[in-house]
Amino acid sequence: METALDEIRSELKALGEDDDIVSIDTEDLHAHGYSEWSTVNPDGLPVAVVYPRSTEQVSVIARICHKYRIPLIGYSGGSSLEGHFSAPYGGISVDFAYMGKILQFNKEDMDIVVQPSIGWQDLNEQLKQWNSGLFFPVDPGPSAKIGGMIGTNCSGTNAVKYGTMKDWVINLTVVLADGTIIKTRRRPRKSSAGYNLNGMFVGSEGTLGLVTEATLKLAIVPEETSVAVVSFPTIRDAASAAAGVMQAGIPVACMEVMDDVQMKVVNLGGATAPKVWKEAPTLFFKFAGTKASVQDNINRVAAITKANLGSNFEFARSESEQKLLWSARKESLWSMLALRKGSEQVWSTDVAVPFSRLADLIEISKKEMDEMGLFASILGHIGDGNFHESIMYDRTNPAEVEKVEMCVKNMVNRALDMEGTCTGEHSIGWGKKASLLREVGPDTVGVMMQIKKALDPLWILNPGKIFDVPS
Amino acid sequence: METALDEIRSELKALGEDDDIVSIDTEDLHAHGYSEWSTVNPDGLPVAVVYPRSTEQVSVIARICHKYRIPLIGYSGGSSLEGHFSAPYGGISVDFAYMGKILQFNKEDMDIVVQPSIGWQDLNEQLKQWNSGLFFPVDPGPSAKIGGMIGTNCSGTNAVKYGTMKDWVINLTVVLADGTIIKTRRRPRKSSAGYNLNGMFVGSEGTLGLVTEATLKLAIVPEETSVAVVSFPTIRDAASAAAGVMQAGIPVACMEVMDDVQMKVVNLGGATAPKVWKEAPTLFFKFAGTKASVQDNINRVAAITKANLGSNFEFARSESEQKLLWSARKESLWSMLALRKGSEQVWSTDVAVPFSRLADLIEISKKEMDEMGLFASILGHIGDGNFHESIMYDRTNPAEVEKVEMCVKNMVNRALDMEGTCTGEHSIGWGKKASLLREVGPDTVGVMMQIKKALDPLWILNPGKIFDVPS
Incomplete structure (x- = not known):
């Protein structure tokens, strides 16, 4: 590990980088490997956090980590909920904090080129300040950033009209596991040229590559x-x-x-x-x-x-x-978070079903939670058949943790029985792997793993997320 | 080959199939390997055409072809334009003609489950007859069928409002190269559970699997x-x-x-x-x-x-x-086709650019065609920056063929220089492989080929399309 970090430092210095982009500060490691929001926090922390300034630097980092088989985990807003950026196998957290710029704004074409660490709210604020008449419509949690939003194929309240993250990506610049830099396509709003790599990288949770640049469609601000x-x-x-x-x-x-x-x-x-x-x-x-x-x-x-x-x-x-x-x-x-007392936490999870089944699912799930004596609220993007359950619980009380886990598991299983999905917008991460397997079955997860293996044979990119690392 | 066909026949018979689903009729082979619409027709024809009746039969066919390394090429509407269903390596054409049914209609959820050989116009006619108030909005050429529409990620005049094929697929049942049957997901309209396999199979031109069933979103018929x-x-x-x-x-x-x-x-x-x-x-x-x-x-x-x-x-x-x-x-x-005389043909091709560049591209391309003395018309989905050029030419006149090919090549290259794509909706097939390579570069095509290799290591699914078969 030391050798790898030294190599990263020296290669970047040779490329003219003055700052030390590598951090091994204990608090930094903790902040990049643990989340108080998350439903799960596997054991393990990253061994270092790197703060690249460019696609080329990310490529150097990947190439060196590939050489030494060191895990690489992307990090942007840190607001995901299923342990997406946790480091169960150690490795390096790649924090894009210094890559949050707007690189190009094509007003006439209604698109914009950004780096992964720009927040969607900041992006919209800038578009407003420019009086552009345009906005980016995907609206997950307020602290989410474009990189993570691509990783999770997030959405939000606007999805019923505007769709999800995958619908707003024109192209991506991606650093692959071995450091190769690719661009998925040029800048047409529509294309049927070759495999839809945008669709594949969006929602792949950093397991297939690290996104370092994205061209996004913009929408017209309504009158x-x-x-x-x-x-x-x-x-x-x-x-x-x-x-x-x-x-x-x-x-x-x-x-x-x-x-x-x-x-x-x-x-x-x-x-x-x-x-x-x-x-x-x-x-x-x-x-x-x-x-x-x-x-x-x-x-x-x-x-x-x-x-x-x-x-x-x-x-x-x-x-x-x-x-x-x-x-x-x-x-x-x-409001829910404000009600927490002492060691209480909120378990926030989401499922989606064909919308004819939504009322059934909410009713049964509420009844079960009441019977178990859990305090839980429900809110949902009802037009998408997608809803969130927020359950208050005491993380230090094993009996309560067990009850919450059972409740969530039951809700997910009911959603699957209703032909739904275990997650409409939060995605799988570390926390919902078993649910995904139940949802699509081993052969379909097998196809995902074959793709993973093809693009990352050493399994260094965000290992342990979406599916287990093969033994 | 004979052995494989005999095995297919006997396995299906054992499964209770009375009809002979295998055809080796010369006209049939020609109709499945040659297209008068297409810009290209590589040498070679399929050696047989099979007409499966079910997903299970497709699975049997794939398993046997996998065993004998025989190419498998999907066929539905036959209206594609870039040699998509041609058989440059021989093999078996899988014609879904007997798999054109609506399997399930979920009116409340506004979705429908269909087999690949239903035409989009027939689907809409049925939805109208049922007074459903719903329709399927993707509108390519009138004879296109759902299977091919998925293969090419097609679109049409409605795309500016409703998007393209990939936006209307909820799940797919796919037979993989070795006969394994997978379903990409259940039936939620929105999901971020695992890799977006819908997005990957849509537009993959039958090179990753054979789609045997699709659940499609429907839209509300406007007032x-x-x-x-x-x-x-x-x-x-x-x-x-x-x-x-x-x-x-x-x-x-x-x-x-x-x-x-x-x-x-x-x-x-x-x-x-x-x-x-x-x-x-x-x-x-x-x-x-x-x-x-x-x-x-x-x-x-x-x-x-x-x-x-x-x-x-x-x-x-x-x-x-x-x-x-x-x-x-x-x-x-x-109207254009009606003007053909003798051995004249229409070369129909499409490109897309960011829409600020569309007028430039059309102007230059028209000027060039005029100067070359070619008779060509332009029509386009202008809101998507996507347009079609139809060039009249005599296929028996090598000088004219050369001129048309140069014109198309120049137009594509100009579109790429304007950050566009070599195809907005027709897709790559056999005809536009060089253009795709120029568009995204060898590393990006390399990623596509790694995915192909992972899912179809023997390269039996529609070989030679999108990219060359590796030597």
């Missing part, structure tokens, strides 16, 4: 937006209203559900005070388009929700009202 | 549609109007361009008589949405096209007017 909120007697009524909206083809920009517990949590958290929310299953809508179409969408959604026993339909008449109405959705996770 | 047509003094004016429409974020359902030659061809063809078209660069728009939004879109497009010197803006007030106005676009290819 007008609005927000509406409506409560329902039961989750089933909310789900059936949501299905009605989808089946009517109303192009909502977002459609989110929060259960009674989650609404209560927001009230308790106090972040949206003085507004007090009705503690009932609630749908949150965002609308975007022209002034006329937004008004038309609001009217149609109001009618559909009313027909499904919706009440308290409120819609925003101004930008400040939009912010207020959306605040409960925005503060949901923080 | 209202309309069509508008507008002429411009130059292609550049048309392109700049199109860019204006994109940059204003007007959600057009289709936006097509046809050049003066193509408009003239439609008039000459007479298929839209008595309507006579202005022989000038022309944009065709489709609008879809609510009544109010369609009207709003028409008004805004009219204003933008006018500001870009558009004239003769016509929009449809009825369904029959819609058909009439769209007829020129619809009849464009047939």
Whole structure:
């Protein structure tokens, strides 16, 4: 290991790099191998963290690590939830912190070239400052960065209208396991030239290569937006209203559900005070388009929700009202985290099912959690059949940990039985490998592993994630 | 070969199959190895055509061919343009003609499970007959079938609004080279569980597996549609109007361009008589949405096209007017084909560029063709920066063939120099391998070949397509 680090230092120095990009600081190692957000934290920490400044430096690092068979684990926002950047086999964490720039903005083509460590919120802030009229629509957790977003094929509240990360990537520059630098394609918005390597690297969690540059599509900022909120007697009524909206083809920009517990949590958290929310299953809508179409969408959604026993339909008449109405959705996770006491943690997980099954799944899962005496809230991207469960638990209490694990396992298995997936947007990481295997079966995981083996025969890229390292 | 065919026959008989699914009829072999549409037809024909009835039969065929190292080439609509289903290494053509059924329709989830040999038009006809309110939006050539559409990651006029084939696949059942049957995932509309195998198989041209079943997303039939047509003094004016429409974020359902030659061809063809078209660069728009939004879109497009010197803006007030106005676009290819005399053929090819470069590329390419004395028309999916060139030529005249080949090569190279792709929707096949190599470079093609080798080490699946068989 020492030899490898020395080689990295000396090769980069020979290339003109003045700074020492290698860190072996204990706190740094811990911050790059452990996450308080994550549902799992396997034993082990990285042995070093490197902070490359360019694609070429990443290539040097990979080449040397390849030579010495040292694991390489990409790191950007650090906000993933399934132990994605953990280091169960040690190795080097590659933190892209110094690679967060916008490299090229092609306004006319509505695309932008960025480095992996730019946050999606910072990217959008810059696009706003430039008065570009454009934005990047994929909106996961606020601290997520483009590199990790590519790794997990993330999405967020905008996915029902705009799709997921894979839909917004035009090309990627990738450093392969042996240091080879490739670019997946040039800059056309559409192509059917050869294998869709964008689609393969997006969602591969850093197990096939390290993304050092990405060209992303941008979307037009809509002329007008609005927000509406409506409560329902039961989750089933909310789900059936949501299905009605989808089946009517109303192009909502977002459609989110929060259960009674989650609404209560927001009230308790106090972040949206003085507004007090009705503690009932609630749908949150965002609308975007022209002034006329937004008004038309609001009217149609109001009618559909009313027909499904919706009440308290409120819609925003101004930008400040939009912010207020959306605040409960925005503060949901923080409100839950704010309620933690002592050694309590929040287990946050997601599944997705064909949307006709969503109400069934939520109802059964809530019932089980109640019966087990667990405090848990549900919120979801209901238009995608994707929802999140946040369960409060004490990580130091083995009985409670066991209960949470069983609850999550049961929920995942039920989602699979309903032809769903064990994760709609968080991806597999270290935590959901068994679920993936159950979901697609050994032959399909086998195909994934054959691809892995072809591109990374020494298995140095983020080993132990998505599937186990073959013995 | 005989042994293999006998084994296939006897294994299937043992499984209860009464029909002989193997054909060695000379005409059949020719029809499955040669295409009059294609830009290229390598030497060689399949030695047999098999007509499987089920995934299990395909698996038996693959297993036996794997054992004897016999090439396997998928076949569905036969309308591809770059020699995709040609048999340069002989082998067996797997024609899915008897696998064209709808297996399951999940109306509430807005998805449908189909076999590979259903045509997209037949699928839509069925959805209409069921009054489902749903449709499948990917619209390549009329005779294309789902299997080939998956193979080529095709698209069509709807792509500007609805995206391409890869965006509409929920899961695939695939028979691998050795006969193993896998399913890429279950039935959630959104997932980030493991590698995106859908994205990998879509566009892989049957070189990684044979798709025997697909679950496809469906879209809502819009409440209202309309069509508008507008002429411009130059292609550049048309392109700049199109860019204006994109940059204003007007959600057009289709936006097509046809050049003066193509408009003239439609008039000459007479298929839209008595309507006579202005022989000038022309944009065709489709609008879809609510009544109010369609009207709003028409008004805004009219204003933008006018500001870009558009004239003769016509929009449809009825369904029959819609058909009439769209007829020129619809009849464009047939009109060109109708003009062929004697041994003349039409070379039809496509490229895509970032859309700011589209006008440049079209202008230069047209100029070159004029100077060479070639008769060629251009039509394109301008919102995607994707266009088609149809060049009339005499296949029996080597000098003319050489000229056409040089023209196409130059156009592709110019597209690449403009950061584009050698194919926006036709894909690589046998014809565009050199272009792909120039487009992404040997290291990126190398990654594709490593994936190929991992999944098909004997290189029996559609060998010679996308990249050469390694020596």
